[in-house]
Amino acid sequence: MRKLALSDEILRTIEKPARYTGGEVNSIQKDPGEVEVRFAMCFPDVYEIGMSHLGIQILYHMLNTRPDIWCERVYSPWTDLDRVMREKQIPLFALESQEPVRNFDFLGITIQYEMCYTNILQVLDLAQIPIFASEREEDSPIVIGGGPCAYNPEPLAEFFDLFYIGEGESSYFPLIDLYKENKAAGGSRKDFLKKAASIPGIYVPSLYQPVYQEDGILSSFVPLVPEAPERIKKVIVSDLDGAYYPERPVVPYLKATQDRVVLEIMRGCIRGCRFCQAGMIYRPVRQKSVDKLLALSARMLESSGHEEISLSSLSSSDYTEIEPLINGLIEDCRKRKVNISLPSLRIDAFSLDVMSKIQDVKKSSLTFAPEGGTQRIRNVINKGLTEEEILDGAAEAFRGGWNKVKLYFMLGLPTETEEDQLGIAELAEKIAKRYYEEVPKENRKGKVQITASASFFVPKPFTPFQWATMESEEEYLRRARLVKDAFREQLNRKSLHFQYHEADVTVLEGVLARGDRRVGPAILEAYRLGCLYDAWSDFFDNEKWKEAFRRTGVDPNFYTVRERGADELFPWDFIDIGVTKRFLRKEWERAMEGVVTPNCRVSCSGCGAAVFEGGICHEN
Amino acid sequence: MKIRIRFAKTGTLQYIGHLDVMRYFQKAMRRAEVEISYSQGFSPHQIMSFASPLGIGLTSEGEYMDIEVSHCGTSEEMVGRLNEVMVEEMKVFSFRRLPDEGKTNAMATIAAADYRVSFREGEEWDRDQLLPLWGQFLEQEEILLWRKTKKTEGTGDIRPMILKAVWEEDGSFFLRLSAGSSKNLKPEAVMEAFCAFWGKEFHPFALRIHRLDLYGIKEGQLLSLEDFGEEIR
Numbered sequence: 001m002r003k004l005a006l007s008d009e010i011l012r013t014i015e016k017p018a019r020y021t022g023g024e025v026n027s028i029q030k031d032p033g034e035v036e037v038r039f040a041m042c043f044p045d046v047y048e049i050g051m052s053h054l055g056i057q058i059l060y061h062m063l064n065t066r067p068d069i070w071c072e073r074v075y076s077p078w079t080d081l082d083r084v085m086r087e088k089q090i091p092l093f094a095l096e097s098q099e100p101v102r103n104f105d106f107l108g109i110t111i112q113y114e115m116c117y118t119n120i121l122q123v124l125d126l127a128q129i130p131i132f133a134s135e136r137e138e139d140s141p142i143v144i145g146g147g148p149c150a151y152n153p154e155p156l157a158e159f160f161d162l163f164y165i166g167e168g169e170s171s172y173f174p175l176i177d178l179y180k181e182n183k184a185a186g187g188s189r190k191d192f193l194k195k196a197a198s199i200p201g202i203y204v205p206s207l208y209q210p211v212y213q214e215d216g217i218l219s220s221f222v223p224l225v226p227e228a229p230e231r232i233k234k235v236i237v238s239d240l241d242g243a244y245y246p247e248r249p250v251v252p253y254l255k256a257t258q259d260r261v262v263l264e265i266m267r268g269c270i271r272g273c274r275f276c277q278a279g280m281i282y283r284p285v286r287q288k289s290v291d292k293l294l295a296l297s298a299r300m301l302e303s304s305g306h307e308e309i310s311l312s313s314l315s316s317s318d319y320t321e322i323e324p325l326i327n328g329l330i331e332d333c334r335k336r337k338v339n340i341s342l343p344s345l346r347i348d349a350f351s352l353d354v355m356s357k358i359q360d361v362k363k364s365s366l367t368f369a370p371e372g373g374t375q376r377i378r379n380v381i382n383k384g385l386t387e388e389e390i391l392d393g394a395a396e397a398f399r400g401g402w403n404k405v406k407l408y409f410m411l412g413l414p415t416e417t418e419e420d421q422l423g424i425a426e427l428a429e430k431i432a433k434r435y436y437e438e439v440p441k442e443n444r445k446g447k448v449q450i451t452a453s454a455s456f457f458v459p460k461p462f463t464p465f466q467w468a469t470m471e472s473e474e475e476y477l478r479r480a481r482l483v484k485d486a487f488r489e490q491l492n493r494k495s496l497h498f499q500y501h502e503a504d505v506t507v508l509e510g511v512l513a514r515g516d517r518r519v520g521p522a523i524l525e526a527y528r529l530g531c532l533y534d535a536w537s538d539f540f541d542n543e544k545w546k547e548a549f550r551r552t553g554v555d556p557n558f559y560t561v562r563e564r565g566a567d568e569l570f571p572w573d574f575i576d577i578g579v580t581k582r583f584l585r586k587e588w589e590r591a592m593e594g595v596v597t598p599n600c601r602v603s604c605s606g607c608g609a610a611v612f613e614g615g616i617c618h619e620n
Numbered sequence: 621m622k623i624r625i626r627f628a629k630t631g632t633l634q635y636i637g638h639l640d641v642m643r644y645f646q647k648a649m650r651r652a653e654v655e656i657s658y659s660q661g662f663s664p665h666q667i668m669s670f671a672s673p674l675g676i677g678l679t680s681e682g683e684y685m686d687i688e689v690s691h692c693g694t695s696e697e698m699v700g701r702l703n704e705v706m707v708e709e710m711k712v713f714s715f716r717r718l719p720d721e722g723k724t725n726a727m728a729t730i731a732a733a734d735y736r737v738s739f740r741e742g743e744e745w746d747r748d749q750l751l752p753l754w755g756q757f758l759e760q761e762e763i764l765l766w767r768k769t770k771k772t773e774g775t776g777d778i779r780p781m782i783l784k785a786v787w788e789e790d791g792s793f794f795l796r797l798s799a800g801s802s803k804n805l806k807p808e809a810v811m812e813a814f815c816a817f818w819g820k821e822f823h824p825f826a827l828r829i830h831r832l833d834l835y836g837i838k839e840g841q842l843l844s845l846e847d848f849g850e851e852i853r
Contacts, residue, residue: 305647
């Protein structure tokens, strides 16, 4: 039997022990004596969530192509095991070798959302690695953070040795080679960090000093050594077809959230929605070729045995060869009896035809993300979708037999008025009305079901809305109730359903998203007070967070409701994503005027992403 | 054609639950390109049924599942193809054709199961000293135990469901117990009853339970589920 870190008694008394035993099909075992570098790759959430993440799968298999590196996986222990590990002082271990993470060379943590920050501290704490980077010893692992939240790493700066800014395929091997060289030459941890600072995309927070004005606003961000560049430029893959992609994905025993083959067709998005961070940080848009994708899909289905495949991108309808790709997949998957799931497809004649081929129309629902209730606010956020497109798309779908519609909105958007808020209910009503007009009584299968849900807008770094002010928790809830009441007044109210997200989480997310280094102590205090799994509403405890802010003297309002000046230096401005701050500011101003900016295929708006090779910027 | 597969679930896979074993096999069938039959509809699923699911924490070399295939190679070839795409701790032993007629469903035919019960290190019982007591325990006309099953809970006599019980020289127990949907006795229950008889506190985590085989009844005799099928040559 493979040796396990946890005893039989522990494994038999906790929930889902398979979260911790590893050994899945296509997971990688190596002989520790044969490798030089041990890398623990962590997703700081529970196994079923973490195993569903594509980025980790890519990096895990990519690092393991090197015979001198063994990359293993680590996830957050669930609360039941968390208690046991603390009580019995069991150090956090990696799934493959079951050996303590604290003995590894690297601990890489992907930071996908702000609400996992306390889980990061849990991972360090349970691994028995000093929480502060400054307190780590020579033999502690190098703790490195990546993923979208690394684009504003400052709230976490003191807990990480390095941050990786950009796409993982680019700089990991140079970084690991440098580590090996430094070790062979007898260099110290500090020597390595200093040298790592000159690798493209690597940010070493300990080599920089933020300086603040009296009013608390950042005045400068100073590199402390010559090796630390003033700006860190993100690194990206220029040719997606040539980039590494895993052909033998790990197949979990437990049912993961993504229990399917995930085929990444494209990176980046041409749309330029002004609230969307992914749409800016992943520029320029790059896509894989149909031939490459069909070949990959076949190999991944064969090696995993998955019964479903899903396309992954920010906006699949904008993939230029979407029709041949989907037709090719349908043909191949029919032979294999594999289901296809197609998220993020725009509703039009083609997608409806495709959906009717691959799903049961009676059971499936249509999804629209208008994000705003009126055309005015949709122009402000640069969401191209018009009311006409939504109503026509819905009408076509209703004629094809669909009768369930899901609508996604945001509340608390910049410039939002009561009219925009009420517009949410009115748009839902118009769709319902259209159903009863389009579908004759004898063809109706019950009522149309329209479910609208609203989340509250959180301004993110590197978006045109990074200058936006947020509202208070009470104001978000007031707006949501207003919309809820408006839904009750609609003629077709029995066909309509409205739900909204929690508002307290929104405010906290806002603090963490645009926070600076001074927020770090509050995160640690919240963790010490018992905050964990904040992304899970069952566990989120806002009172503890409020207490943590009080104790550490951090004023959340400074980060949320304060108005930011046009020239304010932001904590994340030292990062260069290609897209310029000047462009973002111009977009902010256009938003205030309600002017739409065309997408990258229609015309280039000169955002700055063209400094990178490859992608849409250099197609013609 | 109907196929019966015997497989083992050992080592760390004792921590994988029954539903996950099912999902594991659905994917293994695809990886091995077994021409398994599917149900109709938009999300067709494989025609596959399991005999007597094993609880978490138990290992087995006598697990069974029945599937339907449109055609397949020889038994030897199919066992090889499946094992090639499986993990080491889950291995297929046989792949046999079931007669087309008659009640052959694996779950429905189960009558008995063999187990080996051993102890975790440091938790062993002193066989030399306790053997006479074990003998007396088995000689009782009835063995009453409070049990909770899917259907009932309450005190009942488990003696008739202990078909064979031997304390082996190596210190482990061999138990042949009634199994199936009408009468089912878990090996832990026998050990618990013995502890009560002996006056010792029962520690379920001290035991290691390993299932050896499952049986059905053919012409009044117990027959290994495997032997209901025939090798495909």
